[in-house]
Amino acid sequence: MVEAVGIVADVASFGALVGIFAMLALALNLQWGKTGLFNAGIAAFWGLGAYTASMVVTNPVPTALARPGHWGIDQAAFPAVFGVSTSFTVAIILAAIAAGVLAFFIAIPTMRLRADYFAIATLGFAEIVMNVFVKNLPGITGGVEGIGGVPQPFEFGAEGWKTNLSYFLLVASVVVVLFFLLERLVRSPWGRVLQAVREDEDAAQALGKDTFSLKLQSFVLGAGIMGLSGAFFAFWLRGVSPPPNSFTAADTFAVWVIVIIGGSGNNRGVLAGAFVVPFLEYFSVRAKSWFDLQEPLASQIFYFRLIAIGVVLILLIMWRPQGIFPEPKHVAKRPRWVIGR
Amino acid sequence: MVLQALLNGLVEASVIVLAAMGLSLIYGVKKFPNFAHGDMMTVGAYFALWATSTLRAGIVVGLIASIIFVAILAVVFELLVFSRLEGRGPVAPLIASVGLALILQNALRVAYGTGQLTYGVPLPDSWVSGVTDPLTGQLVWINPLQGVVPLVFAAVVVALITFILQYTKLGKAMRATSDNADLARVTGIDVRLVRYATWALSGALAAAGGVMLGFRVNGIQPLLGSSVLLLVFAAVILGGIGSPYGAMLGALVISIAQNLFFPFAVLTDTPVQFVLIVPFGIMVLVLLLRPQGLAGRPLGFDLPPLRAELRKLAESVSHSWRRLRG
Numbered sequence: 001m002v003e004a005v006g007i008v009a010d011v012a013s014f015g016a017l018v019g020i021f022a023m024l025a026l027a028l029n030l031q032w033g034k035t036g037l038f039n040a041g042i043a044a045f046w047g048l049g050a051y052t053a054s055m056v057v058t059n060p061v062p063t064a065l066a067r068p069g070h071w072g073i074d075q076a077a078f079p080a081v082f083g084v085s086t087s088f089t090v091a092i093i094l095a096a097i098a099a100g101v102l103a104f105f106i107a108i109p110t111m112r113l114r115a116d117y118f119a120i121a122t123l124g125f126a127e128i129v130m131n132v133f134v135k136n137l138p139g140i141t142g143g144v145e146g147i148g149g150v151p152q153p154f155e156f157g158a159e160g161w162k163t164n165l166s167y168f169l170l171v172a173s174v175v176v177v178l179f180f181l182l183e184r185l186v187r188s189p190w191g192r193v194l195q196a197v198r199e200d201e202d203a204a205q206a207l208g209k210d211t212f213s214l215k216l217q218s219f220v221l222g223a224g225i226m227g228l229s230g231a232f233f234a235f236w237l238r239g240v241s242p243p244p245n246s247f248t249a250a251d252t253f254a255v256w257v258i259v260i261i262g263g264s265g266n267n268r269g270v271l272a273g274a275f276v277v278p279f280l281e282y283f284s285v286r287a288k289s290w291f292d293l294q295e296p297l298a299s300q301i302f303y304f305r306l307i308a309i310g311v312v313l314i315l316l317i318m319w320r321p322q323g324i325f326p327e328p329k330h331v332a333k334r335p336r337w338v339i340g341r
Numbered sequence: 342m343v344l345q346a347l348l349n350g351l352v353e354a355s356v357i358v359l360a361a362m363g364l365s366l367i368y369g370v371k372k373f374p375n376f377a378h379g380d381m382m383t384v385g386a387y388f389a390l391w392a393t394s395t396l397r398a399g400i401v402v403g404l405i406a407s408i409i410f411v412a413i414l415a416v417v418f419e420l421l422v423f424s425r426l427e428g429r430g431p432v433a434p435l436i437a438s439v440g441l442a443l444i445l446q447n448a449l450r451v452a453y454g455t456g457q458l459t460y461g462v463p464l465p466d467s468w469v470s471g472v473t474d475p476l477t478g479q480l481v482w483i484n485p486l487q488g489v490v491p492l493v494f495a496a497v498v499v500a501l502i503t504f505i506l507q508y509t510k511l512g513k514a515m516r517a518t519s520d521n522a523d524l525a526r527v528t529g530i531d532v533r534l535v536r537y538a539t540w541a542l543s544g545a546l547a548a549a550g551g552v553m554l555g556f557r558v559n560g561i562q563p564l565l566g567s568s569v570l571l572l573v574f575a576a577v578i579l580g581g582i583g584s585p586y587g588a589m590l591g592a593l594v595i596s597i598a599q600n601l602f603f604p605f606a607v608l609t610d611t612p613v614q615f616v617l618i619v620p621f622g623i624m625v626l627v628l629l630l631r632p633q634g635l636a637g638r639p640l641g642f643d644l645p646p647l648r649a650e651l652r653k654l655a656e657s658v659s660h661s662w663r664r665l666r667g
Contacts, residue, residue: 116431303447310443
């Protein structure tokens with residue numbers, strides 16, 4: 001019985017991480033897969049969402065303690081609905097908004113750049129946001145220590161598996177809603193214009209489409225979803241810490257691996273791809289006990305995980321750039337009676 | 342302190358310029374930003390370390406061996422990966438270079454761990470000049486190993502590269518390929534060979550930069566090169582992508598501006614970690630105002646003026662606002 005409960009807790013926790021990466025991948029798929037924006041600053045939007053959410057759901061730390069506290073809102077200010085504090089809802093919404101606003105201000109100067117310049121610029125912005133501001137404003141963000149003691153929406157105390165399972169169900173339902181929403185969006189006229197911008201921006205412009213504004217909308221919406229994912233990540237991890245522990249360029253490119261494996265432009269594909277990175281993460285953590293690894297290898301396995309990501313990235317871009325599941329061609333359905341002719 | 346900052350900036354520029362020229366050469370000929378360049382520098386620094394510690398070679402031999410090794414490594418990258426991504430735009434090789442960066446960085450972590458290592462060269466005492474700084478009244482100093490060696494070495498290499506690019510047949514072929522690969526091919530230049538040569542030169546410069554960076558910070562760790570990658574990109578973009586001479590100028594401006602931040606930070610009580618904002622701020626400003634860089638020619642693609650786009654954006658916002666209000 002204890003075994004089974006442990007497995008449920010483990011699988012649910014793994015599933016929640018998959019869901020968190022799936023949100024990131026869906027967002028990147030909107031930005032890159034559908035619009036052709038090379039966002040290399042995912043870590044910043046993800047991190048900003050995680051920090052914003054953590055600040056909302058934790059009580060302020062009295063500054064009298066040796067470690068200066070981050071900003072926080074007194075949890076008593078949020079009423080509880082069905083036993084769950086509304087602070088979580090507020091935190092998630094604020095996280096999405098914060099990331100979206102950051103994306104807006106990053107996009108204004110950089111959006112008109114070609115993909116490779118855009119990649120350098122967004123990577124640089126992410127570096128500045130996470131490594132310079134978040135790390136060096138200890139009064140707000142907890143500095144290099146980050147923010148600890150972040151609660152989860154459903155806490156079942158000693159019955160940890162219930163906590164994990166309910167959290168997994170929450171994340172999974174958010175992913176499902178996002179998936180259908182994004183599928184609906186990319187099939188809408190708006191989504192089709194985005195694809196037109198990706199394929200040929202000049203042509204879209206010639207047809208009178210405001211491509212700058214369209215790209216901006218796609219970028220901000222995607223970043224908002226990344227912020228949302230960050231909030232769920234902070235609850236999942238029960239805290240946030242700055243780079244080099246979390247929110248590094250390696251995280252950004254992990255999401256890229258998911259999208260490239262799954263197939264950029266294909267939302268179903270990236271959902272499938274979202275299993276890869278958390279699996280490698282879990283595998284590298286658990287391999288130590290599974291295979292009874294000895295010391296040098298036991299800590300090196302984390303680096304082997306990143307080497308594997310690099311190898312997969314290169315092999316896919318060389319041999320199968322469209323990913324495992326290529327982008328489906330959305331053609332208007334032919335009337336049934338045409339089939340067979 | 343200002344004089345000291347200028348001198349430190351000059352020394353830092355000597356390291357950055359080596360990396361920036363290599364990155365710029367590849368950007369010019371292969372038309373993509375090589376995100377693995379920083380890690381190629383790190384590989385160079387570690388190879389020199391391996392040569393000096395395991396093979397017990399002298400540091401000069403180690404430096405030369407490392408330059409040759411990384412040059413060969415870069416040619417292998419082109420052979421195995423990048424030559425197969427030819428003609429697929431800048432994004433495919435960019436992603437491949439990210440993968441390569443992950444592999445190199447973590448292979449070094451596996452092999453050497455994450456600790457700080459040094460070349461066994463003892464750190465000599467700094468040379469203190471008779472010149473006093475006007476702001477602080479302190480004497481201006483420079484360390485022979487951490488300052489003079491990179492400075493002199495970089496000056497020699499820059500002269501050599503300038504000579505190669507300007508006066509040799511290979512250099513001319515490189516510049517021609519960088520300008521217009523199709524035209525170069527039509528005039529009988531073996532573009533494929535030029536690409537390999539460019540990778541070799543870029544790898545050699547990366548290794549030289551990596552070893553010099555190891556001297557400058559007197560420590561080698563797996564993030565050595567990638568920690569300055571943003572600085573190198575800033576220098577390349579400031580100078581004009583694909584222009585090695587621009588990269589020299591860009592490296593000088595970026596490094597000196599960055600080092601001038603330190604006296605500024607002390608005077609205004611700003612945390613020194615905010616220094617990264619300086620090169621990045623310059624980079625963003627250049628991308629905004631003069632995307633072709635200081636020395637670059639107009640870009641090969643159209644960039645709509647920012648003002649027009651902002652006006653269009655404001656119009657569309659006010660339009661949607663009016664529509665919302667009915």
